[in-house]
Amino acid sequence: NTIANKEKLLESVLSIKNLTKQFGRIKAVNNLSLEVKAGQVFGMLGPNGSGKTTTLGMLMGVINPTAGDFTWFGEVPTHQVRKKIGAVLEHPIFYPYLSGQKNLELNAMIKQCPVENIPRVLQLVELYERKDDKYRTYSLGMKQRLAIASALLNDPTVLILDEPTNGLDPMGIAEIRELIKKIAANGKTIILASHLLDEVQKVCTHFAVLKKGTLVHVGPVDEVGKGEETVEVAASAENLNEVLLAFAGTSSISRENGSFQVAMREGFHSKDLNKFLFEKGIVASHLTTKKKTLEKQFLEILAGA
Incomplete structure (x- = not known):
């Protein structure tokens, strides 16, 4: 020992x-x-x-x-x-x-x-x-x-x-x-x-x-490079589930408290999803990024954010 x-x-x-x-x-x-x-x-x-x-x-x-x-x-x-x-x-x-x-x-x-x-x-x-x-x-x-x-x-x-x-x-x-x-x-x-x-x-x-x-x-x-963004989305649209699945940047989705959690593929961000929804005639009532990549967090820390 x-x-x-x-x-x-x-x-x-x-x-x-x-x-x-x-x-x-x-x-x-x-x-x-x-x-x-x-x-x-x-x-x-x-x-x-x-x-x-x-x-x-x-x-x-x-x-x-x-x-x-x-x-x-x-x-x-x-x-x-x-x-x-x-x-x-x-x-x-x-x-x-x-x-x-x-x-x-x-x-x-x-x-x-x-x-x-x-x-x-x-x-x-x-x-x-x-x-x-x-x-x-x-x-x-x-x-x-x-x-x-x-x-x-x-x-x-x-x-x-x-x-x-x-x-x-x-x-x-x-x-x-x-x-x-x-x-x-x-x-x-x-x-x-x-x-x-x-x-x-x-x-x-x-x-x-x-x-x-x-x-x-x-x-x-x-x-550092790992960990994709998760975007929380809510919108008054019947087929929101299908539209989110049709988005090229969606890796997986889950439903939580009346809004969807969309795990993004690498290189895709909330703004891309927002644009996609808008083009489909859907205006999101709620859209926030839940998790940033470590890299992004560090760059903000280094910038003194």
Whole structure:
């Protein structure tokens, strides 16, 4: 049984319980509980000001929580435990007139990790050819890749990235996303914060959605597109049942409290149904969308709705 328990602890990389951070009267993070398992690429999705960066700051020991706690690998976070975590939080400090190689040598010294790791991380982030060029000649995407290389210097178990593609051009964004997938394929657990649903869908396996410091959703990424809309319709028409069944967007219908619940096929919405009824000479006395797709809900949250 102890072995089973140990394995359970091992598969949980990060466990957050009721984590709260208050700045004066503002609750930046409100009673957050989350679990990140080994091998996941876990996205923290939310608009700016939703508490993502504050949460990452607490996890890295840069910000003190007001309440609640968390464990890394089933242990209370200590300096030793945090050595297993690589993070790119703010723009890291690199010297503009030193080469990429020299900057990493300095970082390796500060982190007390072997200089022998440098060629490997440079190859991984595809900067090996440019290692002797001065940092100031690097594009924004290259600078971000060097920051990720620096975070990987001590071969951490977990990599934390805060808005990894912020400010990059489309090519730079694509490169970083490919790199994240490559690092994940090597078996590392990745936690990344983003305000882009697209980014989370493309690189993450699981994600949580934060709104004003509160968790509003957590689950696997592949659930996002699922869940069709259900439209509730009422109209004074004898043959409403048949007309609704004749609509191309109807997947199924049921009757509830004098109105019809129409489950829509993917890509069809209430406005399409309304138009169809109108063309058939039926004016709906009641027509509301009951369930939105997750994607739509998230886009509204991200837009600050």
